[in-house]
Amino acid sequence: MRILIAPDKYAGTLTSQEAATAIAAGWARTAPLDELDLAPLSDGGPGFVDTLHAALGGTLEAVTVRGPLGAAAPATLLLVGHTAYVESAQACGLALTGGADARRASTYGVGELLLAAIDAGAREIIVGLGGSGTTDGGAGLLAALGATADRPLDEGPAGLVGVTHIDLTAARAAVGGVSIVAASDVDNPLTGLFGAAKVFGPQKGLTEDELPGVDGALQDLAAATDRKTAAGKGAGAAGGLGFALALLGADRRPGFEVVAEATGLAARAAAADLVLTGEGAFDFTTRGGKVPAGVAALAGEHARPCVVLAGRVDVGNREMRALGVESAYAMVERAGDRALTEPGAALEELAAHVADQWSP
Numbered sequence: 317m318r319i320l321i322a323p324d325k326y327a328g329t330l331t332s333q334e335a336a337t338a339i340a341a342g343w344a345r346t347a348p349l350d351e352l353d354l355a356p357l358s359d360g361g362p363g364f365v366d367t368l369h370a371a372l373g374g375t376l377e378a379v380t381v382r383g384p385l386g387a388a389a390p391a392t393l394l395l396v397g398h399t400a401y402v403e404s405a406q407a408c409g410l411a412l413t414g415g416a417d418a419r420r421a422s423t424y425g426v427g428e429l430l431l432a433a434i435d436a437g438a439r440e441i442i443v444g445l446g447g448s449g450t451t452d453g454g455a456g457l458l459a460a461l462g463a464t465a466d467r468p469l470d471e472g473p474a475g476l477v478g479v480t481h482i483d484l485t486a487a488r489a490a491v492g493g494v495s496i497v498a499a500s501d502v503d504n505p506l507t508g509l510f511g512a513a514k515v516f517g518p519q520k521g522l523t524e525d526e527l528p529g530v531d532g533a534l535q536d537l538a539a540a541t542d543r544k545t546a547a548g549k550g551a552g553a554a555g556g557l558g559f560a561l562a563l564l565g566a567d568r569r570p571g572f573e574v575v576a577e578a579t580g581l582a583a584r585a586a587a588a589d590l591v592l593t594g595e596g597a598f599d600f601t602t603r604g605g606k607v608p609a610g611v612a613a614l615a616g617e618h619a620r621p622c623v624v625l626a627g628r629v630d631v632g633n634r635e636m637r638a639l640g641v642e643s644a645y646a647m648v649e650r651a652g653d654r655a656l657t658e659p660g661a662a663l664e665e666l667a668a669h670v671a672d673q674w675s676p
Contacts, residue, residue, distance in 0.1 A: 317675055318590035319343060320396035320620075321353040323583065324607035325363050326627050327447070327658035328594040332356035332363050338660045339592060339625060342667025347675035352587065355579055359501035359607045360553075361446025361572025362411070364403040365394050371578040372396050379432045381425035382460075384408040384450050384472075385417055389425055393433050400438035402429045403448035404554050408456075413449030414523030419530065420472035421450040423557055427460025434494055441494060443561060444571055446501035449520050451513050451530055452476065453506060453537045454560020461564075462486030465540070466489060473513075476533040482540045491564050498561040499571035500553035501605050507534045507545060512552035515601075522557065550605075572610035582614055590674060591615040592624045594663075598626035598644055600635075612640035623674065625666055627655055645670055 321343070324333040330338065336356040337509055343352060358364040370377060374396035383389035384407075391406035405411070407425030426443070433441045450456070452472045459469035463486060467479035504510050513522065513531040522530055534556060538546035541563055545551060550568045551559040558568065576582065593611035595602070602609050608624050615622035624636075624644040636644055647655035650669065651662035 317347070317350045317590065318353065318588045319350050320353045320355060320584050320591045322357050322591065322611050323594040323625070324357055324359060325361070326594070326659060326663070328664065329596065329627070329656060332358060332367065334660060335594060335663060338663040339594070339667040341512035342655070342664035343671045344408050345657060346668045346671035349377070350675055353584055355581060355584055357579070357607045357611070358444065358571065358583070359446055359605060359610070360444035360499040361501055362403070362409060364444030364446070364499070364571065364575070365401055367575055368401050368578050369394050377432070377436060379429065381407045381428040383412045383425055384421040384423070385413060391425070391429055393429060393436065395436055395438065398439040399438060400436065400441045401432035401444065402433055402441060403444045404557055405444070408450045409447050410449035410520060413521065418449065418451065418517070418521035419474040419526060421452065422456035422470050422472050423448070423452055423454050423555070423560070424456035424460045424470045426458035426557060430457070430461065430491065431565050434491070439494055440497070442497040442499050442574060444499050445557050446571060448554040448557065450493045451517055451520060451522065451534070451555035453512070453534045453535060453556030457557060458482070458484065458487050458562045458563070461490040466533040473530045473533040476537050477529070479536045479540050484541070496561055496564060496566035497574070498550060498553065498558050498566045498568045499574045500558050500568060501571050501671055502553050502601065503605055504552035505548065506538055506551040506556050506559045507531055507546060512556045515552070516555065560675045570605045570610065573605055575615065576610060578640070582617070585614045585620055586618040588620055590672060591620050592625060593622060594625040596627040597630060598624050598628065602631070603639060608641070609639050616640040623670060625663065625670060
């Protein structure tokens with residue numbers, strides 16, 4: 317039996333490579349004769365650059381940028397010909413903020429990443445969006461590229477309250493002649509009930525009391541620039557980085573599509589008898605562009621069953637089937653607290669159990 321193992325990261329515990337390795341080890345324990353194809357993935361969040369480097373080769377260049385709270389942050393850009401791949405989480409990720417001072421966390425360093433890519437000769441920049449610790453609508457990125465306003469753009473959403481005018485002339489000139497792609501992991505708009513602050517703010521450290529004010533600051537930002545773009549698909553990705561990139565003329569592609577194309581995932585799914593995927597939390601956000609939804613869709617196109625191994629499973633059978641997933645298994649249900657304290661071992665044990673259910 318041929319098994320394609322194509323997980324995303326398990327946020328805060330395992331990289332996608334570590335997850336794929338753990339699943340493979342557990343599966344082999346139960347079904348040692350099965351043929352395993354490991355395809356660790358990313359939807360644009362953490363691991364985006366490493367995954368693409370493994371698939372495409374190219375040259376990695378180390379740069380240092382301003383982190384979300386002002387401290388220097390190491391980052392890496394991948395150059396493949398005249399195309400650069402950058403990962404916003406390296407410059408403004410939740411791992412860098414730890415959920416602290418979320419109202420002042422800035423995306424300034426992502427703008428510096430774009431400038432570094434242009435200085436390296438890139439004519440196309442693909443920006444992986446996901447895993448951010450910021451909710452500033454990409455204002456910091458715009459500031460790094462030269463945008464100015466009547467309020468500070470590099471002090472997070474707190475600095476945007478009451479902004480009425482933004483001049484994007486210098487920022488647009490800085491990326492002139494360069495094609496930009498926003499590779500996002502979600503479809504959310506910038507503001508409103510399903511916007512960047514309301515949906516993702518709490519996981520970045522914003523309190524319930526702070527959410528209306530941050531959403532209001534993003535509304536001010538949109539009113540000063542482009543309300544129509546703010547309502548666009550993916551504008552709320554990475555705390556609104558999708559919006560800022562759209563203001564610069566970026567095209568949007570699902571991050572999963574970018575990685576799936578680079579890894580030849582469709583052909584690998586077609587060659588498999590069973591497709592496994594996974595992530596930390598298999599929940600209502602999965603359908604918005606996350607890896608398991610994309611993998612399940614590809615598996616369905618080739619009439620291959622898809623099974624999810626997740627840290628938590630927070631969707632019912634009806635929604636799971638609507639996504640094209642046959643079954644979903646949760647680490648916490650079998651391993652309890654060990655899903656967090658020993659995630660690799662817990663995932664390996666879960667995979668061994670799933671293999672017993674699915675391998676002949």
